[in-house]
Amino acid sequence: MAKRSQEAPFVRWSRRTGELMLGNAALQLHIRTRDGLNPCRLVQRRTGRVYADGDYCYVSPDTPLPPIQEPPQIGQLEDGTYRVTLRARIDTLLVEHAFRATASALEEQLTVTNAGEQPLDLRDAVFGFTRNLLEGESLCADLQGSRFYPIPYRREPFNGQFLDMTADDLLSRQGGFYFWSFDMVPQLILTVAFGSEAWAWVDADAEHALLIAKHNPDAMEWSLLQPFQREGKTYLRFGGAGLWKLGDPEPVAQLDPWQSFRFGVTRFVACEGGWKGAFYVFREWTETLGHRFPANYDPPVHWNELYDNPLWWGPDTPERRQEVYQLSDMEAEAEKAAEIGCEALYLDPGWDTLFASSVWAEDRLGTQRDFVRWLEERYGMRLALHNPLAAWCDINGYPMEARRKDKDGQVLPALCSASPAYLQTKAERLVQLCRDGASFLMYDGAMFTGECYDESHGHSLPLTRHEHCMAILQLLQAVKREFPQVLIELHDPVVGGSMIRYAPTYFLHALPGSSDELWGYEYMWETMDDLRSGRSLSLYYVNLAYSIPIYLHIDLRKDNEHALVFWWYASTCRHLGVGGKHPDPKVWEAHKRAMQTYRSLKPFYTRGTFYGIDETVHAHTLWSKNLPAQGTVAVLNVFNLAETEVEREIRFHLSDIGLPEGLSVRATDAPCHQRDAQITLWARLPALGHQLISLEVSE
Known part of the structure; x- marks a missing residue:
């Protein structure tokens, strides 16, 4: 330490x-x-x-x-x-x-x-x-x-x-x-x-x-x-x-x-x-300064229907929404979610009347309250919703007064994120979604909407990035005032959903009524390639520097039989979402076993302190000097990103993972030697594999 x-x-x-x-x-x-x-x-x-x-x-x-x-x-x-x-x-x-x-x-x-x-x-x-x-x-x-x-x-x-x-x-x-x-x-x-x-x-x-x-x-x-x-x-x-x-x-x-x-x-x-x-x-x-996970943080594991839903992979039109985004389609996704052990059903584009209108499509899905009741009574799951902001939406779902103007006064086919008409309309709809039972909102599409010269909007001429960010904060606070328990994830407030971070990571977080979670840098698509290329290794360093929760859903179809992808993002994203049923039954069964194990250890991943031995050895520690030392006090995730089997000797001091040096521990699932405060573990990992090791207090 x-x-x-x-x-x-x-x-x-x-x-x-x-x-x-x-x-x-x-x-x-x-x-x-x-x-x-x-x-x-x-x-x-x-x-x-x-x-x-x-x-x-x-x-x-x-x-x-x-x-x-x-x-x-x-x-x-x-x-x-x-x-x-x-x-x-x-x-x-x-x-x-x-x-x-x-x-x-x-x-x-x-x-x-x-x-x-x-x-x-x-x-x-x-x-x-x-x-x-x-x-x-x-x-x-x-x-x-x-x-x-x-x-x-x-x-x-x-x-x-x-x-x-x-x-x-x-x-x-x-x-x-x-x-x-x-x-x-x-x-x-x-x-x-x-x-x-x-x-x-x-x-x-x-x-x-x-x-x-x-x-x-x-x-x-x-x-x-x-x-x-x-x-x-x-x-x-x-x-x-x-x-x-x-x-x-x-x-x-x-x-x-x-x-x-x-x-x-x-x-x-x-x-x-x-x-x-x-x-x-x-x-x-x-x-x-407040940049940490909320008190009693226990985010439900999401199942994202997008990966197996053909709507995303083709044109998003009213006709296709009628064809592939009906209640029966969501029932099929809820069955997968329940089978793997998820705790919430996350609906990506398709659940609303128009793209990003934030108005529940009652004609296709029934009432939202009935949908929430069905999820809870049948599966014990909650409802999570994708809600893009002004830069990424069907502008026909919002008043004309919400549109941008150029410097010549011409109305543009785009929304102004700081226009009063947009802010009022969006806030009312987001609050209504929470009244009707949504427990999680994703604020996607948060990128800067661009210059606007409409004097009636009350912002600078032109609109600035700073004012755009403050407008997003208004939408966060509108929900949190009435529903402080609803979890909200906010994408980067300047570039939105991408692998780029423009704003400081902490920016807007911890302000009164602001968001709870960060977005996982769009590593939701090519999950294995992002890991092996080194892109999503950046998550390791973000966790060393911040306790702000990261939310990400991942495509399990890109994973392997060792659940390498599953465990990497479970280890680096405190709020985990998954989706996409792997076509290989052996891999799907591996995912179900991984989820069962993850759920049994979930507090370590959601509320534990993250420590890094190196990029491929992570520790999640739950330890308090005010509580008796007993049972499991830390879990370690060990990854092999090579295409060959490896044997690893892992050495660290107890203080390196936040444990007191006088503690006596033993490991599960790996040979372990303790000499004073130094721990040595040995692990054999298959190619592109993972091993989970728990540290327990010795008698």
């Missing part, structure tokens, strides 16, 4: 020298103020590692250090945390730079205000600590061997490539991100900065790391790394703030007179345990 030093934080301020020291047992920040506001030196106290050694960057590398407007404001909270606020001015831009020192972390947060009489363009503004990278033409000696790991996407979900970098890579590569929309194919867009939700800056010893994490609940923002030139030297900028991707956070791109914007918090933590330790520290922090 990751380790962090904890000691009372401190602040030392000298009015005579104008210097301020802020820190804790692990990190110390030196701030100079005499010649301008300058947080200039950040040091790891125990190792002596210097992370920042140059003048802070305000607005641009060439901007002079801004003079402070008043002495630092220093306060201390009841828990011992110190807060220091400094204020400076750069022409018409007011800058408030706040720092916090806790026992385990340092934090900074910037607030900017336009004090001028004209709008202020901040699209190219950058802020951040700086570190000299070169000695002559060579990398600084203490940076050689350092690596930078993006959190949570060490692997890119779109193609499975590793994204971690050496310090040399920062100088030779470009940053970038993947993007797509309905009018473009997925493409890589290059940027001058490297962006991520957080970074693990790992020393050459692969043990010590600095976590540089960004969190902004109110706007899309990332932690940025950017090499730059200043006075003939090459520096790395980190921390601070800046715009990235398509220009987010949008609300700060241009400030009107006396308008302010507060950037998100950047958190710095000195970690042990290398890159993985930094992932765990990040996860622990985001859990304190």
Whole structure:
């Protein structure tokens, strides 16, 4: 497990020298103020590692250090945390730079205000600590061997490539991100900065790391790394703030007179345990911010009728819905769901009157309340529904007032996600679905609907991505106000259902009345290929970094007799859905056995803590020091992604999977040896196979 030093934080301020020291047992920040506001030196106290050694960057590398407007404001909270606020001015831009020192972390947060009489363009503004990278033409000696790991996407979900970098890579590569929309194919867009939700800056010893994490609940923002030139030297900028991707956070791109914007918090933590330790520290922090599974989380396993339903695989017309999406068709799917052991029937496109109308098709399926009653009484199952949003729907199901307008005032054949007519209509329909018994809603089709110039909608002209996201939040809150127990999954609120993540993973989650679950990056189609290509290996890293539940349904027809696909996604998606009856009876029977085992261990997968021994060995631990240690305390999933049989020796310490070192355990289904806190397991796995191992407390 990751380790962090904890000691009372401190602040030392000298009015005579104008210097301020802020820190804790692990990190110390030196701030100079005499010649301008300058947080200039950040040091790891125990190792002596210097992370920042140059003048802070305000607005641009060439901007002079801004003079402070008043002495630092220093306060201390009841828990011992110190807060220091400094204020400076750069022409018409007011800058408030706040720092916090806790026992385990340092934090900074910037607030900017336009004090001028004209709008202020901040699209190219950058802020951040700086570190000299070169000695002559060579990398600084203490940076050689350092690596930078993006959190949570060490692997890119779109193609499975590793994204971690050496310090040399920062100088030779470009940053970038993947993007797509309905009018473009997925493409890589290059940027001058490297962006991520957080970074693990790992020393050459692969043990010590600095976590540089960004969190902004109110706007899309990332932690940025950017090499730059200043006075003939090459520096790395980190921390601070800046715009990235398509220009987010949008609300700060241009400030009107006396308008302010507060950037998100950047958190710095000195970690042990290398890159993985930094992932765990990040996860622990985001859990304190509400980014975890709901209390008493027990999502029903879904059966998705789509895979075996011919509607999806052909044109979706009213005639074909009449032909292949009747009550009798859903009865056949419910029988499969019951046979394999699912707990809910998930209806994908076809259950409503028009595509994404969110109006139950009573003429084909009977009333929704009767359908829900039948599911419950006959199978003990619940109802889950697919509900695409404005970007992906039959626009004829919504009022004309909900449509977009171009800059010439022409009405477009598309909906505006922020139009009042759309929001009211959609919210009323979603709430009615819950009144009639839906227990789960998927918000698919969440991609940005595009520019809209209709003044009557009340949004900016044109509509912004940020306003689009806030409109989605309104639809989430409309349901949650009346039905807080209904689970809601939200796709990426900018690019929707794809293998691309645009918004920060946590964005919109944990806000009042927001969604419960993330989407599993569209790994629902080519489930085996996504795994073997490395694409869905990205789920491993997301679970190391977040406890936000991921929902995904998977095509079992692409699986094998070892249920490799089933177990991979069961291990990496806290809310599991399946569908598609495999044509090979042997594989179908394997799936039924796997589901029975999964259901018996389900709390470990839905509410357990996820730990990674490596990409192919996962542990799910349910342990509390407040409860007596007995029975099964962890389950391990071991995967073989090779086409040949393998024998594996798996070594780890109990603390690596969240168990106390004094615990005595034994393993089921695998030879096991314990020496003090070190566990050794041996497993023989068939080609493209899986083995489940339970750890139980020994007498």
